Amino acid sequence: MRPIDIAVAGCGPCGLAAALLLARDGHHVTIFERFDVAQPVGSGLMLQPTGLAVLDRLGLGAAARASGAVIERLVGRAGADGPVVLDVRYAAMRRAVTGIGIHRARLFDLLYRAARNDGIVIETGRHVVGTTLAAGGRRRVDFADGFSAGPFDLVVDTLGARSVLAPPTGRELAYGALWASLDWVDGAGFDGAALEQRYRAARQMTGVMPIGTAPDSAAPQAAFFWSLRADLFDRWQREGLAAWAADVRALWPICDALLDQIVDPGQLTFARYMHRTLSNPAAPGLIHLGDAWHSTSPQLGQGANMALLDAWALAQGVRSSGSVGEALAWTVHLRQSHIRLYQQLSYWLTPVYQSDGDLLPMLRDRLVAPVSKIAPMPFLLAHLVSGLVGAPLGRLELG
Template sequence: MLDVHYRSLGGTPRFGIGVHRSGLFNALYDQVRSGGVEIATGVEIVTSDADASGRRLVFAGGKRSEPFDLVVDALGTRWPLAPPCGKDLAYGALWTTLDWPDETHFAQDALQQRYRRSSVMAGVLPIGNGGEKKLKAAFFWSLRRDALEGWRAAGLDRWKTEVRALWPACAPLLDQITSPEQLTFARYAHRTLPAPVEPALIHIGDAWHSASPQLGQGANMALLDAWALMVSLGRAASVDDGLQQAVEMRRNHVRLYQWLTALFTPVYQSDSRVLPMLRDTLVGPLSKLWPATWIQAAMVGGLIGDPLRRCGLTEAKLQTLGPC
C-alpha cells in the first residue's frame, strides 16, 4: 500500500529510530537524577492553583505543594492538570514488547504493517535492545474500544488465529504471548488545548496535543515542545514571556500535524469501506511517484512545516548536540 523511505528527502542522509517509551523515560530519569532534582513518589495530583506566590499542586486528600515558579505538565492526555477537550477515538490498539524472532523475514530497519480495509491492522516495529542482549520488537493490533471486552472474552487462541490469517509471519511473535496481561490497550484521543499556557503552568506533549499515532509523531512533538520551552525560557525576560514564546514557536507545527493526523486517521483506523478502497486503488499507486515520495517521507519524519528551523535547530546544530 505504502512504501516510505527517508532517503526520498534527499540531501543529508536521514533515518528514523524506533524507541520504546521506557528508553525515553530512562534517558529523562537519568538526567533528573544527575541534576539533583528531588523526586516525589506516592502522591496523586488532582489539580493545581496559582496565586501571587506561584503555582501549587493539589494532591488527593487536600495537601498542597510548595509554590513553584513554573509547573510543566507532561502528564499526557487524561490527567487532571489539563482541562477536558476534544474527543476519544473509536479505535485504539493492543501493544506489547517481544523478543525479536531468531528466524524471521521482518526487516530490522523498518516499520511494517498489514491491513484488511481500515478496520484490521497489525504492525511490527524494531525498537533496539533497550540495554538487554536480545533485540526487541513492538507488536500492535488495531482494535475498537467497544470491542475490547469481547476480545478478552473470546480468548487468545481465537485472536491468534485471526492474526495469523492476516499475516502468517507473525507466528513467532504470537508464540511469545501466553497471557492477555502481556498486551496493553492504548486508547487514542484527538484533542488540542486552545490555551496551553496558564499562569506559571505550561502543558506540553500529549497534555497539549494528542492524536492517534498514525503519523508516529507523539514523541517527536513532545521533544520539540520541551526544546522550544528550554530555548524560550533561556532568552526571555520573564517566565510568562518565555511560555508565550515557546507556544508561538510550536503552535503552527502543532496545528498542522493535528490537522494531518485527523485527516489520515480514518484512512487507517475506521469502519469505512470507501476510504480503504480509495487508499489502495488511487493513493497507493500515486504514492510511488515524485513528489508524493518526498511528501510522505517529510510527513512521517515530522518535517512538514519546517519545525526544526522555527526551533533554531539546523543540521549543523543537531550534529553538535550529539547523543542524549
C-alpha cells in the same frame, strides 16, 4: 530570566526532558510523579529526526541510536502478500537521516538517569490532582492526599491526554491498539530496518517494528501491535487469546513467531487514543506540554517527538524572556503552527487506516499507493513522516 522554581507534573519523556533542559539553564526543578516507582508505560516508539535533535542537545542522542534500531522504511500491504499500499523511505529526502525504533523503557531510562545524575529532585508517590493560583501569579501543586507543594513560579503539566490539570476538550477515538514488546525473531521474515504493517480494509491492522534492546537485556526486541475498536475490547477479553491469534495469523501468517511468545493477555496493553488540542495551553504560572496540550492517533508516529520539541521550546522561551508570562507566550508561538499542521494531518489520515468504512481504504489501496510513487510524493511523504514538514527545527534553532 533569574533562576526560578519550577514544578513538573509527570515523569515521562516529556517531563524529564523539560526538567533536564530547565535545570541545566540554572532553574530549580522538582518532578512530581504519581507512581511509587517512576516507570515507562507502553511498548516501543519511533524517534524521528525532530525528537533526535532534542536528544542530541541533551547529550543522549548517540545512546538512543546505539540502543535502538535504525528504521529506513515504513511499508504496508493490503493483506499478507497483497499490493503495497504504503511505502515511505527516508532515503527519498536525500539526507543522512532515518527513524530510530526504540523501547519506551530504554528512552525513559536514558532520560531518568540523566535527571538523577544532574541532581533533579524527583518525588514519587505524589498524585497531582490540581494547582492553586497564589500571589504574584505563582502556583501551588495539590495532591490527592490533601497536601500541597510550592508555591512555584511555573508548573509544567506533562500528565498526558487525560491530564487533570487541563480543561476537557476533544474526543475519544473509536479505535485503539493492543501493544506488546516481544523478542525479535531472526529468520521469521520481518524486515529488520522497517516498520511493517498489514491491513484488512481499515478495520484490522497489525504491525511490527524493531525497537532495539530494553535496559535490562541485550536481546533485540520488536514492538507488536494490533488495531482494535475500543468497544470490542471486552469481547476480545472474553473470546480469549486463541481466537484473536487466529485473526492475526489470517491477516499475516508469519506473526506466528511472535504470537507464540504471548501466553497471557496481561502481556498485551490496550492503548486508547484521543484527538484533542487545547486552544490555549498556557495560563498564569502554568503550561501544558506534549499530550496534555495536543494528542491524536499514532498514525504519523509523532507523539514523543512532538513532546520533546515542546520541552525544547519551553526552555527556549524561558531563556529568551524576562518573565514567566512572556516565556509561556513565546513557547506557544514557537510550537503552535507545527502542532496545528500535524494535528490536522493526523485527523484526516486516521479514518484511512482505522475506521469501519470501505470507501477510504479502497481509495487508499487503488489510488494512494500508485500516486505515492510519483515525484515529488516520495520526498514529501518522507518529510511528513519524519516530522519535518513546517520546518520545526529551524524555528526552534535546532537545525
